[in-house]
Amino acid sequence: MKHEDLIKKLENLKTPEIEFPGHRQSLRMALLNSVHFKQRTVGDWAKILAPMTAAVALIVVMAFFNVIQPQLQIARAKEIARNDPHVQALIEEYKLDIAGVKLRDGGVFVLLALPMAETYGKSTQEGLRIFRGVLSPSPSEGELFSGYILKVDLLEKRVSEFGEIDEVTALRDINLEDIDFVKLEPAETAAPEEADLG
């Protein structure tokens, strides 16, 4: 059969036109009664929103404990340290300043160092790297600095321990485990002149 003849045959072909009233009606009813058109009650919305609300609440809680709370702790630790009479004495006498704060193992540690240490400005990826007073990376060219590591008790709102840092050339050399911390008595129970701070 030629191409054109087949086209003519297809064009003239009588195709079935069959109706199915039963199916048409039942499908219509099923569509109009489907969940899509049901008005949602308060209970339905509660079921839909509950998992979303739970997820949002979880994210908020995680954000609080992982981001906001640490930041709050750091800010409080700095404030506590600055208000501590022992620390104030050090700052005044040796011209030190808070150079950084570290959260570790449930404790808060504040670095008191010479302000010049801040001018190096960059953090490294080792040790107590979040301390702001960063030295140049190479020991041969690095400046030496000394200072104090303060352990802050957020509950008692005071500096509970301190340790000295001697001639450290790089932050990676600071290891909290190597520092001999000295306990400090609360300021109201011990006279400032009795504290051995240097």
Place this chain on the structure above:
Amino acid sequence: MDLSEEKELVRQAQKAPDAFAKLYDQYYLKIFGYVLRRTANLEAAQDITSETFFNALRRLWQFRWRNISFSSWLYKIASNEINQYFRKAEYKKSVSLEELQEQGFEPISPNDPQSELIEAQEKLKQHQDFLEIQVKIVRLPAKYQEVISLRFFEQKQIKEISEILGKKEGTIKSLLHRAVEKLREAD
């Protein structure tokens, strides 16, 4: 129904059952007929038509007038459902009234779904010329089946076929030519 009326109806149909019912009444026969002519199987045509309209209801919120008319969109959904049916190879053999009666089946009433099915099957059998061609068309790849059915059985113009299938008009013309050739070779 003119275009602006239909646009408004489609917009309302997303939330209002009455509006969706009007669209359904407008297009049920066309879609059912298209599916039946593609499959030549009444039970499959019922199932596929149902799937088409449920899909349309679920996805109505995605429909945008700028790309495609509502009619073409419905045909597009139906075409996809038909292609899926053929891919699954769920061919159900049609049963004639005589065969069922030989098995002891007695029609219950004119409105009984099974009676309706059997009666429709008998009507379908009367279109032997169509059924002979349809059997050959079904053996072609889906892309050829679609263009032949839409052009010759649904009387669609090239422009509308290109909307339904999402292909350029030149491609549709080319597909149509090749489809007829393939059908001629199968003859």
